[in-house]
Amino acid sequence: xxxxxxxxxxxxxxxxxxxxxxxxxxxxxxxxxxxxxxxxxxxxxxxxxxxxxxxxxxxxxxxxxxxxxxxxxxxxxxxxxxxxxxxxxxxxxxxxxxxxxxxxxxxxxxxxxxxxxxxxxxxxxxxxxxxxxxxxxxxxxxxxxxxxxxxxxxxxxxxxxxxxxxxxxxxxxxxxxxxxxxxxxxxxxxxxxxxxxxxxxxxxxxxxxxxxxxxxxxxxxxxxxxxxxxxxxxxxxxxxxxxxxxxxxxxxxxxxxxxxxxxxxxxxxxxxxxxxxxxxxxxxxxxxxxxxxxxxxxxxxxxxxxxxxxxxxxxxxxxxxxxxxxxxxxxxxxxxxxxxxxxxxxxxxxxxxxxxxxxxxxxxxxxxxxxxxxxxxxxxxxxxxxxxxxxxxxxxxxxxxxxxxxxxxxxxxxxxxxxxxxxxxxx
Amino acid sequence: xxxxxxxxxxxxxxxxxxxxxxxxxxxxxxxxxxxxxxxxxxxxxxxxxxxxxxxxxxxxxxxxxxxxxxxxxxxxxxxxxxxxxxxxxxxxxxxxxxxxxxxxxxxxxxxxxxxxxxxxxxxxxxxxxxxxxxxxxxxxxxxxxxxxxxxxxxxxxxxxxxxxxxxxxxxxxxxxxxxxxxxxxxxxxxxxxxxxxxxxxxxxxxxxxxxxxxxxxxxxxxxxxxxxxxxxxxxxxxxxxxxxxxxxxxxxxxxxxxxxxxxxxxxxxxxxxxxxxxxxxxxxxxxxxxxxxxxxxxxxxxxxxxxxxxxxxxxxxxxxxxxxxxxxxxxxxxxxxxxxxxxxxxxxxxxxxxxxxxxxxxxxxxxxxxxxxxxxxxxxxxxxxxxxxxxxxxxxxxxxxxxxxxxxxxxxxxxxxxxxxxxxxxx
Numbered sequence: 001x002x003x004x005x006x007x008x009x010x011x012x013x014x015x016x017x018x019x020x021x022x023x024x025x026x027x028x029x030x031x032x033x034x035x036x037x038x039x040x041x042x043x044x045x046x047x048x049x050x051x052x053x054x055x056x057x058x059x060x061x062x063x064x065x066x067x068x069x070x071x072x073x074x075x076x077x078x079x080x081x082x083x084x085x086x087x088x089x090x091x092x093x094x095x096x097x098x099x100x101x102x103x104x105x106x107x108x109x110x111x112x113x114x115x116x117x118x119x120x121x122x123x124x125x126x127x128x129x130x131x132x133x134x135x136x137x138x139x140x141x142x143x144x145x146x147x148x149x150x151x152x153x154x155x156x157x158x159x160x161x162x163x164x165x166x167x168x169x170x171x172x173x174x175x176x177x178x179x180x181x182x183x184x185x186x187x188x189x190x191x192x193x194x195x196x197x198x199x200x201x202x203x204x205x206x207x208x209x210x211x212x213x214x215x216x217x218x219x220x221x222x223x224x225x226x227x228x229x230x231x232x233x234x235x236x237x238x239x240x241x242x243x244x245x246x247x248x249x250x251x252x253x254x255x256x257x258x259x260x261x262x263x264x265x266x267x268x269x270x271x272x273x274x275x276x277x278x279x280x281x282x283x284x285x286x287x288x289x290x291x292x293x294x295x296x297x298x299x300x301x302x303x304x305x306x307x308x309x310x311x312x313x314x315x316x317x318x319x320x321x322x323x324x325x326x327x328x329x330x331x332x333x334x335x336x337x338x339x340x341x342x343x344x345x346x347x348x349x350x351x352x353x354x355x356x357x358x359x360x361x362x363x364x365x366x367x368x369x370x371x372x373x374x375x376x377x378x379x380x381x382x383x384x385x386x387x388x389x390x391x392x393x394x395x396x397x398x399x400x401x402x403x404x405x406x407x408x409x410x411x412x413x414x415x416x417x418x419x420x421x422x423x424x425x426x427x
Numbered sequence: 428x429x430x431x432x433x434x435x436x437x438x439x440x441x442x443x444x445x446x447x448x449x450x451x452x453x454x455x456x457x458x459x460x461x462x463x464x465x466x467x468x469x470x471x472x473x474x475x476x477x478x479x480x481x482x483x484x485x486x487x488x489x490x491x492x493x494x495x496x497x498x499x500x501x502x503x504x505x506x507x508x509x510x511x512x513x514x515x516x517x518x519x520x521x522x523x524x525x526x527x528x529x530x531x532x533x534x535x536x537x538x539x540x541x542x543x544x545x546x547x548x549x550x551x552x553x554x555x556x557x558x559x560x561x562x563x564x565x566x567x568x569x570x571x572x573x574x575x576x577x578x579x580x581x582x583x584x585x586x587x588x589x590x591x592x593x594x595x596x597x598x599x600x601x602x603x604x605x606x607x608x609x610x611x612x613x614x615x616x617x618x619x620x621x622x623x624x625x626x627x628x629x630x631x632x633x634x635x636x637x638x639x640x641x642x643x644x645x646x647x648x649x650x651x652x653x654x655x656x657x658x659x660x661x662x663x664x665x666x667x668x669x670x671x672x673x674x675x676x677x678x679x680x681x682x683x684x685x686x687x688x689x690x691x692x693x694x695x696x697x698x699x700x701x702x703x704x705x706x707x708x709x710x711x712x713x714x715x716x717x718x719x720x721x722x723x724x725x726x727x728x729x730x731x732x733x734x735x736x737x738x739x740x741x742x743x744x745x746x747x748x749x750x751x752x753x754x755x756x757x758x759x760x761x762x763x764x765x766x767x768x769x770x771x772x773x774x775x776x777x778x779x780x781x782x783x784x785x786x787x788x789x790x791x792x793x794x795x796x797x798x799x800x801x802x803x804x805x806x807x808x809x810x811x812x813x814x815x816x817x818x819x820x821x822x823x824x825x826x827x828x829x830x831x832x833x834x835x836x837x838x839x840x841x842x843x844x845x846x847x848x849x850x851x852x853x854x
Contacts, residue, residue, distance in 0.1 A: 073783055073821050078852060094783040097822035097845050104849075118732045118744040118781025138744075140733030140800065163737070173756070173786035179739060182779045182788075186738045214784070305545045306567030310590070311613045312606055317545040317565075326818075329600070330757055330786065352609045354545025356500055356521040357641070359600035359757065361609075373567065391753075391818045394500050395524035398851070413851045418524050420850070422531075424825070424840045425505060 009259040009336055014046040014404075015299065015380065021342035023299075023378055025404045030301055030340040034376050039400055039415040041302035041320035043387055047083065047405040049297040054087045057289060060268035064278060064285055067111045071251050071290030072098045074384040077401055079412035080294065081105040092251075092288045096123035099130060113159070113248065113286060115209075117141070117183050124148035128156050133246070133286075135161045135209045138185060142196060142203075149202035159207035159248055160185060160193055160236075164228040166221050168213035168252065171331055175213040183211065190232070194239050207246025207286070208232055214291060215254040219265040219273045222249060226274040230281055247278065251288035255295040257381050259336040267292065291384040298383035300325050300399075301340060304375045305354065314349045318377050321353025322360040323396040325379060325386045329359045337362060340376030343369025351377070355394045392421060436686040436763055441473040441831070442726065442807065448769035450726075450805055452831045457728055457767040461803050466827055466842040468729035468747035470814050474510065474832040476724040481514045484716060487695035491705060491712055494538045498678050498717030499525045501811040504828055506839035507721065508532040519678075519715045523550035526557060540586070540675065540713060542636075544568070544610050551575035555583050560673070560713075562588045562636045565612060569623060569630075576629035586634035586675055587612060587620055587663075591655040593648050595640035595679065598758055602640040610638065617659070621666050634673025634713070635659055641718060642681040646692040646700045649676060653701040657708055674705065678715035682722040684808050686763040694719065718811040725810035727752050727826075728767060731802040732781065741776045745804050748780025749787040750823040752806060752813045756786045764789060767803030770796025778804070782821045819848060 014026045023030045025046050033044060057068050069092040070084050076098060081091070082105045090111025091102045102112055114127040114134045119141060125148045127134055136142045136158050149156040163184035168175050175181070185193055197203045210225055229247055237244055256264050267289070278285050302320025309315070327333040337351055347370050351363040362379055371377065390398045397416035402409055441453040450457045452473050460471060484495050496519040497511050503525060508518070509532045517538025520526045529539055541554040544564045552575045554561055563569045563585050576583040590611035595602050602608075612620060624630045637652055656674055664671055683691050694716070705712050729747025736742070754760040764778055774797050778790040789806055798804065817825045824843035829836055 076822055078849075095781070095821045095823065097824070097848070100845055101822070116781050116783055117735075117742075117779070118746065118748075120732060120746060120781075138733060138735035140735060140744075144733070173784060175785055180737055181785060182737075182742050182744070182777065184737075186736065188738060305547060306565060306571070308544075308565035308567060309613065310607055310609075310611075311615060315544075315609050317567075317609070319545065319547060321545075326757075330753075350609065352544070354522070354543050354547075356543055357600060358602055358608060358610075389818050389820045391816050393816045394522045395503055395528070396522060397524070414853070416851060418527055421524070422505075423847070424843060426841070 009338065014048045023338065023340040025299070027407045028404050028409050030299070030378065031376050033402060033409055034301060034303065034340065037400065041300060041324055042399045042415070043298050043300055043382060043401045045080065045298045045383065045401065045403045045412070047403055050080065050083055050294065051087065053293050053297065054084060054089060057267045057287065057293070058088070060266070060271040061285070061287070064271070064275065066284060067286045069111065069113050069286050069288045070293055071288050072101060073388065074290030075294045076101050076388055077413055078104060079403060093132065096120070096126050099123070099126060099132065103130065113288070119144065121148060125152055128152045128154055133157050133159060133206065135159045135248070136185070136193065137161050137183060142193065146200050146202060155202055155204050157204050157206045158197070159209040159246060160190070160205070161209045162229065162232055163187060164210045164212070164225045166212055166225045166228070168216050168221060169218070170213050170215045173331055190235070194236060194241070204243055205236070205241050206243055207248055208236070209248035209250065211250030211288065212252050214252050216252040217254045217264055219270045222270055223273045225249065226277055230277055233281060233283070245284050246286050247283045248286035248288065249274065251290050251292070253289065253292035255291055255381060257334050257336065259380065295384035296381050298386070300379040300382035300386060302377050304371045304373055304377055306373055307370060314347055316349045316351045316371060316377065318351060318353060318362070320362060320377070320379070321355040321396060323353070323355055323393040324390045324399050325362060325382060326389050326391070327385060328362055335363065335382065336380040337366055337368070338378055338380070339369055339371055340378050343371050343375065345370050355396070395421065397421070436765065441475045450765065450767040452726070454834045455831050455836050457726070457805065458803050460829060460836055461728060461730065461767065464827065468727060468751055469826045469842070470725050470727055470809060470828045472507065472725045472810065472828065472830045472839070474830055477507065477510060477721065478514065480720050480724065481511060481516060484694045484714065484720070485515070487693070487698040488712070488714070491698070491702065493711060494713045496538065496540050496713050496715045497720055498715050499528060500815065501717030502721045503528050503815055504840055505531060506830060520559065523547070523553050526550070526553060526559065530557065540715070546571065548575060552579060555579045555581055560584050560586060560633065562586045562675070563612070563620065564588050564610060569620060573627050573629060582629055582631050584631050584633045585624070586636040586673060587617070587632070588636045589656065589659055590614060591637045591639070591652040593639055593652045593655070595643050595648060596645070597640050597642045600758055617662070621663060621668070631670055632663070632668050633670055634675055635663070636675035636677065638677030638715065639679050641679045643679040644681045644691055646697045649697055650700045652676065653704055657704055660708060660710070672711050673713050674708070674710045675713035675715065676701065678717050678719070680716065680719035682718055682808060684761050684763065686807065722811035723808050725813070727806040727809035727813060729804050731798045731800055731804055733800055734797060741774055743776045743778045743798060743804065745778060745780060745789070747789060747804070747806070748782040748821070748823060750780070750782055750820040751817045751826050752789060752809060753816050753818070754812060755789055762790070762809065763807040764793055764795070765805055765807070766796055766798055767805050770798045770802065772797050782823070822848065824848065
């Protein structure tokens, strides 16, 4: 029996199901892309969704001086970064190589922030040269920035990363703003940082930064954090730092991975929560969206190798695995999974890959139509923290990335090959 | 104050600490390698330890017909695989690309086993052509093997993967032999498999396979598993399969990650537990060591960027991260960490990388000498399931791998570069 069940739960264009039961991205059937590609699995992106997500931030920030700093760590595909740059986005960077990508994409460096608890000296030299805003994360980080600015002979515009100690109520692995975190300065030591910055002509203190975490679903914690940060800003300004201009509130908005219609705050909900304080303090806001910018723009599409049962459990075995998408295994993360084409009777399955360990699963206990061999399987909301964390575990090549734009699609990063993997043996 | 504390806990040559407090691998100071390399972090391997580990299996198997099938998924470095091949090792393969590495290394294909719950048809064609032993994992897997053997016009020598349902008492992610596992056939369905194999001339049933899991510290479970498997072998032989020759007992021996002198069974302990049964049944044993072959042959060496405190917690921030070594984060795995050179006063630290999330740690609550900036830091026992799972998260390049052999060392896989990462944008 073939069931033309709607594949996508809570289908929100551009990802939808057509009348024949095939999943679509914009105006293209995903199955058609799969048929045309000679490698599997793959990531498929919607340009329309990316543009919509950017515009939601732009709209939310209307009337406020602001920088949208896209967090490249979520997805560093050069073509994605180029589209965001063309829309006017800046970028938040956590490594020298991410900065290289931003430079390659032609980003306006005055809209970039260099971030991180472990910047190397070489990375700092490059960031100062490029003119990025740079977050100070610790005592040693400050000293390294001073040394780099002196070597480059250029003023470094710096922000101080403060730990507001607000609990984002998320998985510990994506919680980053608590007092025991590896990020940010000791607040009790703030005076030392201010004194040290005053001593160094090569440093100009232009702002403060905090980042609460990721997958956040309550905006009131941003309000709490903003109020704490404004307290710090007042303290810092009273020390004579009249160059202070930026409040970097970080990123962290969650997305509707469950696709059960849960209310997830939109960018405008986040910004409106803190708009009055920002205006009153005459600050430029920096936001660092990653997941909420690119999370829902992509699906991870694999092909079913076979269906089996252990007696007590049914398995869909697919050619996609923890090598290409480790979030379910690493964070116990849920991503909705559906077929890209009609299936058979409804059953409950674990969806697993071919990698030789039990950590290799994409989803557990999923009730869905039974696929035939070769069926397409889509893991939704795979735009953020998916491809970027892909490995070659079991020597699986990194998959191709494809961008859909209306009726058209094209490969925006090709699949890795065995020869690519072997190239590291050349000298 | 400089403390020349012994760096390596329970130092076992080839990794040791010299009289000046520097860590050595065979006759080479690790700090000297770090000084000569222009990239960091890196993996450093000891050839001596690799040879010793192989010889321990060879010794244990003396007098028994056997295949040592090194599990390439643990570490696929071509030079490591070549050394093992020269020693006489076979290989266990879980993907077509791993088979390509075995072919490149010149492995004897009669000593290889192709394994996995999700072999693709293309991979099976290649495995049949090469003449690997092939494990049947499920009904659909059997049908795919039949089709592949017919297309190649060559007999496939197959083993049936049976689930002995013995609890290895390890982390659920590395437990693979329980009834609810994604691996292996339904035991109650064995008769169906035997009938199906009889029907197909292109299949020759030559053995049975089981794999309990990984990081196992009690050999009696291997005895339990062997007895269960021998029961199956008797059942199968009584069905007229006189070609049955191999008992593949899998891999899974743990290693002393804690370095507290815990008794970990050696290969000879494992083999002696099951020797009488094997001899009596006239079987050739296949073992699949991965971790116990290469786990303790390497250290992951990074450089300290700085030391900070959040007030409640001290952090050593290093340029090594979850991007290069994800085991602590993924499995909550413990690996011993020490400095590669003398340090200062003894304190307790979390050892973290520069990657922008709280999942990025190498070790927590480690009491050790305080390093100065630039100090070398070694994560021990990093030969298995470390490099193979490395990603480019935060655009960190995959690190160089170095082999030490006596007084000499050389790069056996170079570090990835930014240009390597960009090459996937070429068509």
